[in-house]
Amino acid sequence: AQSVAQPEDQVNVAEGNPLTVKCTYSVSGNPYLFWYVQYPNRGLQFLLKYITGDNLVKGSYGFEAEFNKSQTSFHLKKPSALVSDSALYFCAVRVLYSSASKIIFGSGTRLSIRP
C-alpha cells in the first residue's frame, strides 16, 4: 500500500541546535514529496517540496530536506533551531490511483524547541 510515515510523534531540541524531523514513504512511481507546518489554530502552510533534481531541497524559514531514494526517506532539517519553529510538521506524498493523483499526509510530528 502507498503510504507515508513519520515515526516520531514529538521531537524536542534546544534552541540553536540542529533539528531533524523524519519521514519515510512508500509509493508507486516517482515520489513527489512535501513538508507542511501547522501553527496552533491555523491551517497548514507549505514549507518545501521535492519533485526532481537535487536531493537537497531548500525551503521557507531556513528549512531544508534531503531526499534519499535508497532509504525512501525525506527528512526535514534545520541547522539551528529557533523557539518560533515550535509547531506541528507534516510530511506528504503524492500517490497515484488509476487516473487521479492524491496527496496523503503522515500523522505529524510535534516539534518543541526549548530556549
Place this chain on the structure above:
Amino acid sequence: NAGVTQTPKFQVLKTGQSMTLQCAQDMNHEYMSWYRQDPGMGLRLIHYSVGAGITDQGEVPNGYNVSRSTTEDFPLRLLSAAPSQTSVYFCASRPGGGGYTEAFFGQGTRLTVV
C-alpha cells in the same frame, strides 16, 4: 488575495443534524479537497475534485457528500452528523491535478457533534 476561505470556524451539532461546511478559493485552482484532522492520525482525505462537475472519494468518505458546481466553491455536507465526525476539517486547493504543486489550506472548521 483571500486564498482559501472556510466557514464557519466553529460549529456544534447534535447527533442526526445536517450541515454544510463551506469552502471557497479565489485562485482559480482546479483541484480542491477536504481533509479531517484527528489527534495522532494526521490529515485524512475525505473527498476531492479535479474540476467543476468532477468529484471522487478519498480515504474516509462515509457520512460526507460533496459537489463542485463552480471552480471556486467546494462545499462538504454532513447528512446526519455522528459523534465520530467530531474533528477539525480543512479545505485545500492547488493549481493542477498532476500532484506536483503545493496545496493552499483554509484555516479550518472545528466541528463538535454531541
